[in-house]
Amino acid sequence: MKIYIKYMVSMRCKLVVKEELKKLGIEKVQIELGLVEIFEPVSDSQYEKLKKNLLLTGLEMLDDKKSILIGKIKNVIIEMIHYSDDVPKINFSDYLSKKLDYNYTYLSNIFSEVNGITLQQFIINHRIERIKELLLYEELNLTEIAHKLHYSSAAHLSTQFKRVTGSSPSDFKQMREKRLINLENL
Known part of the structure; x- marks a missing residue:
């Protein structure tokens, strides 16, 4: 079962x-x-x-079948971005289609209908959250993070990060450092 x-x-x-x-x-x-x-x-x-x-x-x-499919889509994306050592080198759309054995357009339409955001935006949001994690760990620089998550360049990653969060990756990192300093002064 x-x-x-x-x-x-x-x-x-x-x-x-x-x-x-x-x-x-x-x-x-x-x-x-x-x-x-x-x-x-x-x-x-x-x-x-x-x-x-x-x-x-x-x-x-x-x-219900739609909910199950949406759950599968989300889990594949979350596993791919957050728990896989290497994000697949093929397009996310091809990866999802192959992994779930459905046409990407069908997956995308159902996902948007049920969740109110596009599948692409969901993927971007999770990539941004993963970038935040990697920035906070301070083990990789921005170029290495861009490579790990298969961005075309660190500039592309920075542009997308700023569009979603409102701050650049370096500003995000500095805000964290300021918060840590403030906590130490309490």
Whole structure:
């Protein structure tokens, strides 16, 4: 049995789901971002308890096909940008189409219809969040970050970052440093 779960986007979420399943005595499982595969029989009461308990933690089991597909799209993007060492060298549209076995236009239209933003904007927003993480870690310079996330150049990355956040990557980094200094002076 496969169960798709909305908002399951981090390792912490996976641990929460695993714990909820364990409480219900369900242990033969495989857990991925947004998906739980159960390899043992599950009673209706266990299923309903799981659904209720996950809601209490902020996670939601998906039932309809559109929601499941949107969940899959989000999980592929999040996994690709945040948890993969290398972002695919092919276009995001080709990657999504290949990974989910759907035409990109179809995926994009459904995504926009349900979420109110374009699929491309969702990808950009996640790339920007990943850039913020990498800037805060201070392990890579801007050129290395641009290369890692397959931007054509550091200038392209900076332009997109400023368009989305309102500040340049270097301003973002300086704001963090100022906040840290201010906290130290308390």
